[in-house]
Amino acid sequence: MLENLWIMRHGLAESKFESDFTRPLSEVGKLQAQDTISQLLNSSEVQPSEMLASPLARTQSTAKVAFDLLGIKKPFKTEKLLVHSADHRVLGDFLLASSYTNLIVVSHMPIVAYLVQYLVPQAELIGFQTAQIAHIEFSNSGDQASLKRIYKASI
Numbered sequence: 001m002l003e004n005l006w007i008m009r010h011g012l013a014e015s016k017f018e019s020d021f022t023r024p025l026s027e028v029g030k031l032q033a034q035d036t037i038s039q040l041l042n043s044s045e046v047q048p049s050e051m052l053a054s055p056l057a058r059t060q061s062t063a064k065v066a067f068d069l070l071g072i073k074k075p076f077k078t079e080k081l082l083v084h085s086a087d088h089r090v091l092g093d094f095l096l097a098s099s100y101t102n103l104i105v106v107s108h109m110p111i112v113a114y115l116v117q118y119l120v121p122q123a124e125l126i127g128f129q130t131a132q133i134a135h136i137e138f139s140n141s142g143d144q145a146s147l148k149r150i151y152k153a154s155i
Contacts (some may be wrong), residue, residue, distance in 0.1 A: 005136045006048055008106040009112045009128040010062040025061035032131035032153035033065040039151045048104035051076035063106040084108035092118045105141050123147040
């Protein structure tokens with residue numbers, strides 16, 4: 001049962017690319033990811049122990065940065081439900097029914113914003129900046145979720 005879910009948007013991607021699926025993460029995007037993950041690490045909160053990432057190149061690269069900094073032991077998994085065109089309700093239900101406990105997901109706009117609104121309807125979060133992370137905390141019974149904290153890149 002999910003106790004904590006961190007929803008992260010990928011860092012800034014390159015502006016020149018051949019395909020949206022192979023669009024690489026920029027150097028600034030790497031720094032943004034490092035910045036927000038460092039903020040998460042410096043908080044007194046529980047840390048993610050598992051990770052899922054969209055199959056697109058910029059999210060895979062962002063996930064690699066986050067994975068290395070967080071020191072997660074289990075290899076991160078690629079999940080097709082995390083692409084930007086996926087249905088956030090299907091993704092949310094998948095995550096709620098999963099056996100993950102402290103999970104970070106790396107995905108795209110608009111699904112990251114829609115997912116927060118789906119899981120925490122009272123949250124007043126409209127969009128996500130690049131590399132932004134929203135931390136959602138679930139109650140012990142799993143029927144209540146709250147938006148605990150937002151991490152934004154200062155770069």
